[in-house]
Amino acid sequence: MDFQDYSQLWLQIPGYAAMKNPQGRYLTCNNNLAALMGFKFPNQIQGLSDFELLDYSEENYNFHHKNDVLALSGKTVHCIHRSSSPYDGSYYYLIKKPLMNKENAITGVLYHCMPLIQSNFIKQLIAYDVKNNCHNQKPFEYYIDAVDNPFQLSHRELECLFFTLRSMTAKQIAEQLDLSKRTVEFYLENIKNKMGCISKAELICLAINSGYLRSIPPSFLSKKDFNLI
Numbered sequence: 001m002d003f004q005d006y007s008q009l010w011l012q013i014p015g016y017a018a019m020k021n022p023q024g025r026y027l028t029c030n031n032n033l034a035a036l037m038g039f040k041f042p043n044q045i046q047g048l049s050d051f052e053l054l055d056y057s058e059e060n061y062n063f064h065h066k067n068d069v070l071a072l073s074g075k076t077v078h079c080i081h082r083s084s085s086p087y088d089g090s091y092y093y094l095i096k097k098p099l100m101n102k103e104n105a106i107t108g109v110l111y112h113c114m115p116l117i118q119s120n121f122i123k124q125l126i127a128y129d130v131k132n133n134c135h136n137q138k139p140f141e142y143y144i145d146a147v148d149n150p151f152q153l154s155h156r157e158l159e160c161l162f163f164t165l166r167s168m169t170a171k172q173i174a175e176q177l178d179l180s181k182r183t184v185e186f187y188l189e190n191i192k193n194k195m196g197c198i199s200k201a202e203l204i205c206l207a208i209n210s211g212y213l214r215s216i217p218p219s220f221l222s223k224k225d226f227n228l229i
Contacts, residue, residue, distance in 0.1 A: 011042055024049050024065070024089035024131040030171055063141060070147055071096040071109045080116055080216070081141035091116040092127065121220060126168060133213070144218050148211040151194045152215055159217045161207055164200070166177055 010017070011031050018029035026045045035043040038054050050061050067077045074128045076097040083090055099108035116122065144203045148183075153161060156177075163173045169195070170188060188200075195210075197203040207213070 006072060011113070015112060017113075018045070018111045020068065020109045020111070022106070024068060027108060031205060038156050044141055059140075067096045068096075068109050068206070071098050072100055072106060074106060076145075077147060078144035079141050080122065080144070080217075091122070094223060106154050125216070132167070142214050142216045144221065148215070150210055151191075154187075155190060155217065157187050157194075157220075158212075158215060159219070160184055161191055162215065162217055162220070164188065164191075165204060166214055 010028070012046055013030045014032075016030065016033040016036060019027040019034055022107055026048050027067075028044045029037075029042050031042060034040075034045060038046065050056060063081060068080070070077050077095065079094050080091055081094055083092060092113050094111070094112050094113045096109055098106040099110045101107045123208055141224060154219070159177055160173055163176060168176070168185045171181050173179075174184045178186070189201075192198070192200075192203050195206055199205055
């Protein structure tokens with residue numbers, strides 16, 4: 001298969017896909033993204049930045065710029081995000097990762113986004129957070145792999161914290177995770193120690209301010225129902 005064949009495959013990738021250089025200028029995109037941005041041909045996006053696209057807004061720019069920076073630092077970002085104006089507010093599953101050359105040097109950002117086929121869990125999570133969290137705390141994006149984990153919480157600790165931030169008791173968390181109540185209490189105590197908190201209220205406040213409300217443990221995406229509401 002020659003380069004032209006690969007180029008044609010790229011244009012036909014499902015969902016929305018693009019590549020950017022380190023300065024945030026688009027190198028190419030697939031047919032779907034070109035059409036969404038009002039272009040007749042994908043190559044019309046070359047050299048443009050997010051500021052010059054049809055869907056530019058400060059919210060959109062800040063979201064994509066933050067994830068571009070993470071990708072350019074070598075991280076792969078997996079997240080669920082809500083589309084903003086001019087779109088309909090639907091949720092999408094997005095991946096951004098470093099674009100590498102043959103020498104494994106980072107040369108840009110590779111982006112792919114698909115409409116989210118919502119599981120009951122995702123529907124419940126979004127509905128719960130919209131209803132129960134203050135306006136300035138409502139997550140409009142959720143990170144699957146805890147890119148921001150400033151207190152270096154373990155996988156199990158992140159799972160327990162996720163439910164603690166949704167007002168579940170240790171007993172309820174134990175039922176969700178198929179653990180003993182004592183084990184959950186052990187994890188919660190570890191979390192408080194790592195975060196330097198004395199009370200549960202202090203823990204919740206610090207966790208929200210540290211971005212943990214936007215984190216979804218990856219194992220949860222395969223779950224069917226958490227009865228958050």
